[in-house]
Amino acid sequence: MSRTTPPRVSVIIPAYNAMPELTRCVTSVMEQTLDPDEIEIIAVDDGSTDGTGPELDRLAQSCSTMRVVHQPNSGGAGGPRNTGLDRAAGDFVFFLDSDDYLGPDALRRMVAMADENRTDVVLGKMVSVGGRAVPTAVFSHNQPRTDVFSSAAYRTLGCWKLFRRSLIERLNLRFPPYRNCEDKPFTAAAFLNADGISVVADYDCYYSRNRRNGNNLTLTAADLVHRMDGTRLCFETVARYLDPGPRQDRIMRRHVEWELCGPLRALLPRESEQRAREVFYPQFRHWAQTYVSEGVFQSIAPQDRLIVHLLRADRYEDLMTVARCAKEDAGRGHVVDKGRVYWSHPFFRDPAKAVPDACFDATSRIPVHHELTEAAWTGDGDVLRLVGHAHIESLGPLQSDTRLVLRPSGFRHPDIPVPTTVGTGPHDGQDAATGFTADVDLDTVDSGAPLGSGRWDLYLDVRAQGVSRTVRLRRVRTDANGERHAPPQRELAPGHRPGHGPTTARPFFTPHGDFSLDLREAEADPICRVTGIAWDTSAPAILVVSGRPTGDAAVRPVTALRAEEDSGSVREVPLLYARDGSCAFTAVLPVGKLPPGRWTLTLRTDDPGRRIPVPPVRGLSGTRWFRASRLGRPYYAKPLPGGPRGALVLRVAPVRLTAAALRRVRGISRWTTG
Template sequence: MPQPRVSVIVPAYNALPELTDCIKSAMDQTIGLDRIEIIAVNDGSTDGTGKELDRLAETCPSLRVIHQENSGTAAVPRNVALDVARGDYVFFLDSDDYLGPDALRRMVAMADENRTDIVLGKMVSVGGRAVPTAVFQSTQPRTDIFSSAAYRTLGCWKLFRRSLIERLELRFPPFRNTEDKPFTAAAYLNADGISVVADYDCYYHRNRENGNNLTLTAQNLSHRMRGTRLCFETVARHLEPGPRRDQIMRRHVEWELCGPLWWLLLRESEEDIRERIYPEVRSWVANWVTDPIVQRLEPRDRVLLHLLRADRFDEMMTVIRDAKKDAGRGHVVEAGRVYWDHPLFRDTAVGVPDSAFDVTGRLPVHHRTASADWREGGVLRLTGHAYIEHVASRDAATELVLRCHDADHAEVRVPARVHAVAGLPDDERYADAGFVADIPLPTAASGAPLGRGRWDLHLDVRAQGVSRTVRLKSPGAERTPPPRAITAPDPARPLTVTPYTTKRDGLSLSVGREVPREDSPYRVSGVSWHGSRGATLVVGGTLAGADAQEAAALRLRAENGSGDHRETPVSLDRADDRFTAELPVRGLRPGRWTITLTVPGSAPVAVPYRAGLGRTQWFHLARPYAARPEKAASETTLVVEVRPVDVRRVARQKLRGLVRRVRG
C-alpha cells in the first residue's frame, strides 16, 4: 500500500450530528482519497458516533475507525491515531469542525514547495466560535514564530510534518483542557519553517449544537493548571533566557496565566485558591515572568503580577473581585505621563510601582481627516481633528509626520495649526482638537522636494505634555485629490505626487511613481522571472486604445530612490494588441527598485505587485546576488529589492535542515 501524503486524525466523542459533515469534508478533499488516510478514533461514545463512523468506513477505504473506552480527553485518541499514522504529514481535525474542499492540497503544496514543517490554514468561524485572525492577514510561504503572529494560535488544527513529530517524540499530554498547547508549542519551537495559507478558507471552526465542545465544558482553572505549567516548561526547555524567550513567554503570561486568573479564579473555593492555586501561580511568576515581559503587558496584568511577586494574596483577590468596577476609574495626567487612577495607585502600604499603572503608550488617538486639497504652489492642505483619549486638549500641539516606506529618506515634520472644533463626544474636554496642516511639497524636505518613494502620513498629537503618534486616516478614496506634478531638481522630469488610500484606509503619497490607473492604455496581465535567462523580469500585458507612436515609445523602467534607472523597450504585437518587456536586473545596485511602464512626456504607469512572484539569483564578480519583490513596499507599484546573498547564513540554514532530516 503506497504511503499517504496526509494522515487526517479525528478524535470523536458523542460527536453527532456534526461528525458526518466533518468526515465527509475529509473524504471530499481535492488532493484525492488515494493520497490521504483518515483515522477516526471513537472515544467511548454513547450517542451512535461509533456506528456512524463504521457506516462511513464502509463507503470509504481510506477511512480507518478505531474504537476504545472513553478517556475523557481528546489527547488520548489523538495519540492512538498518531501511533498508527503513516502519512508524510499529519492534520488534526476535530469532529465538530470541517475542511474546505481544497484545504489539504493547498497546505501540502505549501509545505512541499517551501520545505516547511508546519502549515497554518485560514480558519473560519461558524456560529460565533472564536478563531485567530492576526496570522491570516496575508499568505506567508515561509516564516517563523518570532517574525509572525503564528504563536498566537496554539490549537493543533494545523498540518504538521510527521517526521518532526516523531523526531521530537511528541504526544499530547492527557489533560482535559490545554492539552494541545504544549504539543503545538514544542512543534513550533523546533520547526524548520512555518507556512501560512491565508487566501483560502481551510478550516471551519464551529460550536456543537448541544454546546458540549470539550473546550467549553472544561472551564475550571483546575482543568488548565498542568497544561499551563507544561507550556512554560516547554518554552524554557527550548529557548535560552533573553528577548526571544520573553517574546514567546509573553503569550503564555497573557493568555494562560493572567487571563484565566481574571475570569476563572473566582469559580474556585477560596481554600483551593490559597492552598493550591496561588502557590503554583506564584512559582510561574518567579520562574518565568521577567521585567521586560511585565513592561509590555496591559496595566491590570502588571498590577496583578506585582501583587503575586510581593505575596499580597488579599490584595490580589480584591483587585480580581473589583476588576469590573476598577476598569471604569479615571486617569491622572502628570509630567507628560497618564496613569490609571486605581485604588492601589501610590498606595505606599502595598508598594506597586507607578509604572504598573502607566497607560500613556496604550491611549488611543481619535481622529478624522475631513479634507485633503491641493493649494497654489504644490501645497497639500489637510484638515480634521485629533485628540488623545482621557487627555484634555489643553496646550494642544499637532504635527504631521511623513515617513518614507521604501527608501532611506529622512523623516519630515510639518507643524499644524490647532483650532477649536465642535461636535466631538466631549466638546469641553477636547475643544482644541481641530488641525490644519499645509505640506509644501516642492520644499518639504529641508527646502527640497520629497524623495521618490511611498510616504506614509502620521499625526503626532500632543496635549498637556503627552504625545501619541497615529497613522493618518484617509478622507476616503472618493475625496482623495488627484495626482499633481511638482517642481523637481531635474526640470525635464517633474515629480508626480499621487495621494492615495491604502488597503487599511491610511493616507499616503506616492512620489515619482503612479498608482495603477483604470484609464491607462497599458494593462499588465503577467509578471514573472524569465525561465531561461536568469535575473530578467518579464512583464506582459495588453494595449487598450494606445496610438501606434505612443506604444512604440513604451519602456519598462526600474528606478531607485536616488533617481538611478534602467529602461528597456517593449515588444509589440499589434495583431492582438499585446506587449512584452524583458528587463535585466543583473548589475543593478543593491537596494529597492520601483518598476513602471513609461512613455516620454507622460506620467508613468504602475506595474502592480503580483502574489507568487518569487526571487531570482545570479553571480556578479563571483559573488551571489538575489532580487525579489518587496511585498510591504509594493502596495501601489511593484518594488524589487536587489541584495547580495549571505552565503554563510544560507549554508547554516541548509545544514540545519539536513541534520534534522537525517535525525528524522
C-alpha cells in the first residue's frame, strides 16, 4: 500500500542476532496508540545468523508500513541505523534497539510534546528491565521546553529519543562506525543544535533490558579499544559547536568525568603495560591538555582533578598508581584546615609528590545532609517559621552562625540573610545538635523593610568547624500520595507596606522539593493590557509591542516600553498612542541596537516604582540580523522563559561564527550533491 502523506515517525530498529527479544520490540511499535498510518518501521538485519532475518520478514507480512533491509554485518549498531536514516521519510525519527520495547502510548505522547512546544528532540522516560542502568535525573518531572544548559538532558547521550528529522538532515548527522560510544557524538551534536528539548516524564516510554545471552554491545565491546574513537569525537563535537567559556565548560565537564576519568580509572590498569603507556595514555593526556579548561578543572571531583593534574604533568607512573588504588583511596576520609576540606589521599601534601592542594579540595563537594521538616505561619502575623535539621558530613554540630538565605529568582536584589537558632532538635530521630529554626518576618526581613515582590528561593548556609556550605532548602520526603504540602498562601497586612497594594505571599515546593516563596502585589484592575508582540516584518531586529488602557480612554497612565539588562543597563522607547480616541498604543523597540545580554521588558507608568510586565507570547520566535558596527557580524535575539513577575526576557547575543559557517558549508554541500 503506497502512502499519500509522509509518516509522522520513522522507527529505526537495528538488529543483529536479536532473538528472542526482537519480537516484543517490533510488536511494541505495531501496537502504538498513534495511528498506524503515521508510523513507518524500518528494521535493518545486520547480517544476523540466529533467525533474526526470517522473524523480521514474518512480522513485516502483517504490517504494511514495515520495511525490512538485509545487509552484511557492519560490526556495530551505527551502520544499520544509518541505513534506516537513508530511507526514513517521517517528520521524526526514533531509534529503538532490538532488545528494548516501547510503552503503548509512547510515540503519541512524544510527538504531541514536540508538536505543542516546537522542539527538535524529545526524551521519553526510560524504565529498567532486569537491572539495566537507565538515567533518572532528567525524568523527575515533565519539561515541555528546555535545553542542555537548563536540565539534566545531557547526562543521557544514548540515541533512544525522538529526533526531528529536519535537524538530523540539516546537520548531516550519521553514526560513526564504532562498536561502542557511537551514539554519543550523534546525540551530542543534536542536543547542541536543537531548537528546544522536551522531556516526557509522566509515562513509561522506553523499556531498556539486557539480552538473555548477555551479548549487548555495551557489555561485549566495553574495553578501551572500543571506546577511544567515540570519546575523541565527543570532545571534538562539543568544541565544534560551543565557543570556549562557561557554557562549553558545563558540557565538557560531562565528558571529562564520564569518558576520560572514569574509563581511565576503571579500564587503563587492565591493559598491558605497553598498550597502556604507548597507545592509550598519550590520548588521555591529549584530551586533558586540550579540553579541560580551568573552569572544568575546578568543577570536577578531587578524584578527577588528581587524574587530570597527573596527565597534564606527564607523570605516567603516579597516574597508574592512582588508578590501581582508586577503590581503596576513594574511602579515605577528609582533613579540615582553615575552613577548607581536603581529601586525605596518600599524595596529599606529600613533599615527594608535590601535588597542589587544589587537586584535593573537597569543600564544595562534601555532602550536606538536610531537610525542611516543618513550615508554617505563626499566629496571625506575617512570620513564616521554618524548622529542620542539617549537618555537613563528618564535621560535627552546627555552628551558631548557620543562617537561612533568601535569594531573588529572575530579578536583581542582594541576598537576604536570616539568622537561625541551632540545636533545636531532635527532629525525627536526628541529633539535637543538627536542628535549626528560622523565623522569616516578611514585614521586616529586608534590613527592616518588607520583603519585595517576586519569587524568592530559600537556601541554608550550613556551617561547622569553620566550613561553610550553602545548599537549597528542600523537603525530600512526601506523603502517601507523593505530595509535599506547603503552608497556605497569606494576604499580608497592608499597614506595614506603605505605597503598596494588597500583597499575597505563596510558599510552595518545586517539583524537586525545593522551597520557595512567591510575593505578588494584587492588581484587581490592571491599568492596561498588552494585545500584541511581534517582530517587524520589514526589519527583523525591531520588536513591536501594542496594547491599550483598560479604564477611561482619556487617561494615558503608561508612558514607555522599558528594556532592562541583568547588569542594570536600561533602554526605553516612548509609547505612540493612536489619534482615533481609542488610546491604543504601540511601542517600537530597536532590539538590534541593544548590547548582548538578557533584557527584561516592562511598561513604565506615571508611578516611577510601578512597572507592568510585558508577558511572553506563545509563538514568538527568535530573529537574526547583521550588525554593521561589528563588521557585519550576525546577531540573534530569542525569548527566554522565567522572567521576573512573568515578564518577557530576550537574550541578545552574537551568532557563533564557526557553527554558522559550518552549517552553511554543509547546506551548500548537500544542495550541490543532492
